[in-house]
Amino acid sequence: MKPYRQIPIQECGEPLVAIPLELFAIETPHPYLKCGADYNGSSPYYLRQGVLDRVIQAQARLQQLHPDWRLQIFDAYRPVEVQQYMVDYTFRQTVAQRKLDLARLSDVHTAQIWQDVYQIWAIPSFDLLTPPPHSTGAAIDLTLIDERGNLVNMGSPIDEMSDRSQPGYFANSDDPVEQEYHHNRQLLDRVMTAAGLIRHPHEWWHFSIGDQLWAWLNNQSDPQHPIPAYYGRIVL
Template identity: 35%
Template sequence: MIDLLAPLPDAPEPDWAAAFRLPIVDCGEALEPLGTSQGFLVWPAYHRLGIANAPAECHARGGVFQRLLQAARLLPDGLRLVVLDAWRPFAVQQHLYDTLYNILRQHEADAEPAELARRTREFVAPPSTRADAPSPHLTGGAVDVGLCDRDGRWLDMGSLFDEATPRSHTRHYENASDDHGRAIRDRRRLLFNAMRAVGFSNLSSEWWHYDYGDQLWAWHHGHPTAIYGPAQVQPLEHLWRQQLDALRHPS
């Protein structure tokens, strides 16, 4: 039986360089739209915030979709899983990274570039389309999730989604001594233990970020290879061309 209120384990910051050195043997799973799901809610946060190039739908690999459904079923009655982001275009990743880096540089004018990059990477992975080292969200294996009640009202998770402060660290409330802090701790435990039970790993600096199949997931679990490399949501024009080519050159 899964203990959804089990304490959150200590988790160091990932060794990103080591993770990106892990080879990728892509299993070929397609990206699937998550908005058709009846098992969890989808609220594409970046599109709703008006960020340029952010898709109006959340897409993820088929294996991720299945595990999100499984995690949602593990939650207690009255709680629902909400997907905030999944596959992310490179342009959006670049925008998020550059924006946070520049804000940190303005607030900490004396900080060295390497320290600014480290602080930025705490909350936004470096943008990369490299076939051997893609940004996690570009693979369709990384998802950002939260919790709401049965009526769709957000639950207080202790920080805003994408909040760039220590309160966003997954274990920030683990030793809380007041009722409010313990309530947040328990919600984070519920989310973490449900997601971990179905195979996801968590990014320790972001309570909302979970990975399956990408290099970060492989690093966390000690797997020799990742199973998801860079992926792309194909535009309608590309799909039409594929269909016409298939008709012209049947196998």
């Protein structure tokens, strides 16, 4: 079990609300819809009201530093069913990319691939005590768009299963191009944390507030004053 899943949740009851997409950049169609995920006719672009307010603040901060830049929202609220679909999809894609035969995989090799998948993906738990972060409406995956409408290069795509997903992967590089990747990642982190969200320790694109991961990270920083999560699983 990932350690943050042991954090208690004291649900605050804040509503899940639609993200005003005219304020942000988005990828169309939604990345997981392109993979075949079924949102049961609903939009994937929802967040808790308090989280949305902070993301809007983060974009305002970004535009103070870089006028006409915007946040591009990759993913926000994710039903557990979609979490399960994407976990299974990623497993199948990983097997195919590694040119393996699923029918011939040993139990050990299968377990290793699942371990790799769960380095990026949260366990699709329906247990109300251990919801995936995105299923709470408290987490968001996003990146930056420049004034020309182009993606700012972060050095790796969102959801990549490699060490390059680590936020500080390029921090000590002597390559000026890779230093620019690190600068861009730090800019995203700076505007998001200024709005009160915390970055996932292993994913440069993932930020949250109020969920179990956020509470666990806070408690690691201040173990004398532990706090619970206040966003639990929510069903649209």
